[in-house]
Amino acid sequence: MxxxxxxxxxxxxxxxxxxxxxxxxxxxxxxxxxxxxxxxxxxxxxxxxxxxxxxxxxxxxxxxxxxxxxxxxxxxxxxxxxxxxxxxxxxxxxxxxxxxxxGTYGGGWASLWKKDSLHAREALKTPRTDLEK
Amino acid sequence: MEHKEQGIPPGWSYNPASWGQRLPIVVAAIVGFGIATYLALFQLKVFDTVWDPFFGDGSRKILTSKTSQILPIPDAALGALGYLVDALAGVIGGVRRWRTMPWIVIVFGLAVGPLGFISVLLVVLQPVLYDAWCTLCLASAAISVVMIGPAMDEMLASLQYMRRVKDARVSLWKAFWGYKEVQGKVI
Incomplete structure (x- = not known):
């Protein structure tokens, strides 16, 4: 910086x-x-x-x-x-x-043009039960 | 579990929509709003003089220039409106708004970007066209540029969420506006 x-x-x-x-x-x-x-x-x-x-x-x-x-x-x-x-x-x-x-940023701006990215992989690992209505 | 409590986006080390991240931008926007309002009131002739500690007559020259009168309303009034949109778009929504209401985050990012761009453009025009500087106009421009970086991280988190929505073949439209029925389908 x-x-x-x-x-x-x-x-x-x-x-x-x-x-x-x-x-x-x-x-x-x-x-x-x-x-x-x-x-x-x-x-x-x-x-x-x-x-x-x-x-x-x-x-x-x-x-x-x-x-x-x-x-x-x-x-x-x-x-x-x-x-x-x-x-x-x-x-x-x-x-x-x-x-x-x-910091980590979910794979950054480049991840927006990729199918496989840090944020996509991490999202799959996250349990989502409590998000259902 | 802890991550979800704080609303940290997947693959991130912090939550860009937390209040600690957003409040400084909102404070900057309110300060910018105050400065721009003061300059607009001078342009609307509510005040006879304008404060300038460094450049003497510079502020008056800039604020009464042709460029400042291109639009039907004075340019500082437009700036004040821009800051107001920034402050409101910074305040609205909870700490998970990057996925519960992407529209406001994207409005926020889009409002901060052009405001900064126009401010820098006006900073260039001051000396090039009018051979003068205006202290408070420079201060306002500095504030609007400083706001861009911290607003963009939240925009990135929202755009990544939208990308996951697209890859999961969930309606982008519904996710963008934060429809209840798509909440939780994609994280």
Missing amino acids: WAQIINAILGIWLMASATILGYADAKTITDNQHIVGPVIASFAIISWWEATRAVRLYNVLPAAWLLLAPFVLGYDNATATINNMAVGALVLGLSFVKGKVE
């Missing part, structure tokens, strides 16, 4: 850093950070919980975009380029850190 806390902070940093580092006048760069930042922070926060930990992988795409953006959008500011690429590399790496998952 610590990895996703850092990713959330990095997303918020993207929202604030154009102003803090003094290149907020570069409209394209700043807009890009203002769009990607909240997206990264949101995915990271959603993956704080074990049942939705997989959402951390959604950050692979925006993180990869941060690595490419300086070239695709033609950044003309070295500070912004370094900032975006460093944040992109960190978020990319940390999005692969799963962290501890202590």
Whole structure:
């Protein structure tokens, strides 16, 4: 979970850093950070919980975009380029850190597409007499 | 036996529909409702000023922007309504509601998801379109994003139940609405 806390902070940093580092006048760069930042922070926060930990992988795409953006959008500011690429590399790496998952979730989201799953097997073992009306 | 007392879904280590799991989300929704109501009252001109400790005139700019007036009612009023649905859908039903009333759990999950998505969209639009930030709008967005994770585990338990219903060839319709006659046919 610590990895996703850092990713959330990095997303918020993207929202604030154009102003803090003094290149907020570069409209394209700043807009890009203002769009990607909240997206990264949101995915990271959603993956704080074990049942939705997989959402951390959604950050692979925006993180990869941060690595490419300086070239695709033609950044003309070295500070912004370094900032975006460093944040992109960190978020990319940390999005692969799963962290501890202590609970069990009946086989998780993947089980919804499978016939044989942990929740189906466990349900068969459960006596159901007291559930009848 | 103990598991059934607590309503833990099969294959789970805890019950996502227990009050300990649900109450924090309901509290977050009520706080979000309070914030959104305050912002909506400013948009409806009940209050002349809006509180913003960090961004000065930013909140006023955002809350009177074109985007906020796209719909017939102010966007914060819609947000308040969303939070109210979240709070109600979080409170309704007992600790076994993931199988006794899947509809409310799924309404809950579906209400929490889009509310969070729209909040994040609005957070993006603030600086990009209007070059301004609004403190309470950001706080409201943060609350709606924080609610998504904890609401989804219960949704997962309900969807797994619906999958077992389908595999047992019991009516999905009746199970979804929690008809008495299908209770206990599938666990």
